[in-house]
Amino acid sequence: MISTDKPAPMDPSERIASEAMAHLPPAAPIDPAFSRRVLRSARAEIEGSNTRVRRTERFFTRVLVPLSLIVCAAGWSYHVAHVAEHVYLSHAR
Amino acid sequence: MEGERHLIERLRAGDPRALAEVYDLHQARIWAFLLRLSGRRHLAEDLFQETWLAVARDASGLREDTDLRAWLFTVARNRHRTHRRWALLDFTRLLEFGRAPEAHAPPPDQEAEARWEAARAEAAFQALSPAHKEVLLLVTGEGLDAARAGEILGLTPEAVRQRLRRARVELAEAVEKAEARAPARAAAREKGDAR
Numbered sequence: 001m002i003s004t005d006k007p008a009p010m011d012p013s014e015r016i017a018s019e020a021m022a023h024l025p026p027a028a029p030i031d032p033a034f035s036r037r038v039l040r041s042a043r044a045e046i047e048g049s050n051t052r053v054r055r056t057e058r059f060f061t062r063v064l065v066p067l068s069l070i071v072c073a074a075g076w077s078y079h080v081a082h083v084a085e086h087v088y089l090s091h092a093r
Numbered sequence: 094m095e096g097e098r099h100l101i102e103r104l105r106a107g108d109p110r111a112l113a114e115v116y117d118l119h120q121a122r123i124w125a126f127l128l129r130l131s132g133r134r135h136l137a138e139d140l141f142q143e144t145w146l147a148v149a150r151d152a153s154g155l156r157e158d159t160d161l162r163a164w165l166f167t168v169a170r171n172r173h174r175t176h177r178r179w180a181l182l183d184f185t186r187l188l189e190f191g192r193a194p195e196a197h198a199p200p201p202d203q204e205a206e207a208r209w210e211a212a213r214a215e216a217a218f219q220a221l222s223p224a225h226k227e228v229l230l231l232v233t234g235e236g237l238d239a240a241r242a243g244e245i246l247g248l249t250p251e252a253v254r255q256r257l258r259r260a261r262v263e264l265a266e267a268v269e270k271a272e273a274r275a276p277a278r279a280a281a282r283e284k285g286d287a288r
Contacts, residue, residue: 013265020268021233023214027125038142039116043109045149050107
């Protein structure tokens with residue numbers, strides 16, 4: 001279906017802002033030597049991220065540490081619930 | 094799209110050549126984004142380097158359906174946000190932020206009308222708050238839709254549209270302020286020439 005609605009008139013601030021954005025000069029180009037240096041260090045980083053030590057480190061920080069925190073929290077919750085139950089029952093007697 | 098999937102697979106596998114391809118494809122946009130956002134070349138360089146190191150570090154955790162461009166902008170934006178947070182704690186960086194942004198344009202008496210327009214637009218843009226700069230760069234500059242920009246900014250599409258409206262109003266006000274200052278500056282210049 002073809003819409004016969006006229007496009008909404010542009011708000012004055014929207015028009016001024018659009019013109020300002022259109023007038024923005026292109027951003028200054030990156031220094032090619034700096035750009036090459038960044039790429040080199042990023043490549044070194046990704047190559048380093050695939051070593052066994054880094055994989056172990058990732059496994060430790062992303063799996064083992066969160067898992068142990070969850071286990072600890074669950075253990076403490078169980079313990080507190082157990083103590084609360086004990087106190088409640090001893091008062092009930 | 095299929096090419097991007099393949100690129101992501103290689104990135105996840107830690108292929109340095111895939112990273113170089115992504116770098117070649119997107120580095121200019123990320124650089125322009127950070128330079129406009131920070132308004133300073135040396136700060137933009139720091140953030141740019143941090144962004145690509147973070148990309149290399151986190152590439153293995155990418156999801157298969159990741160939109161690479163949006164992800165790169167998210168990483169870059171997060172670096173800038175982190176820097177701003179630290180700047181609040183670091184007094185020297187605070188001073189750095191307090192300074193006026195670098196002028197990219199030549200002095201007014203050497204430039205034609207078009208260059209003056211560009212300088213005025215740049216000054217008005219740099220006067221905006223970072224949140225408004227971000228949304229204008231992503232939606233108006235990069236042509237992203239509200240949903241995609243929302244993913245990067247952590248907002249709903251409606252919130253992006255509202256922020257964009259406010260950003261446009263702020264930019265229009267900044268432009269009008271610059272225009273109001275311009276005749277006074279020209280008169281002062283003429284007075285200086287007459288002496």
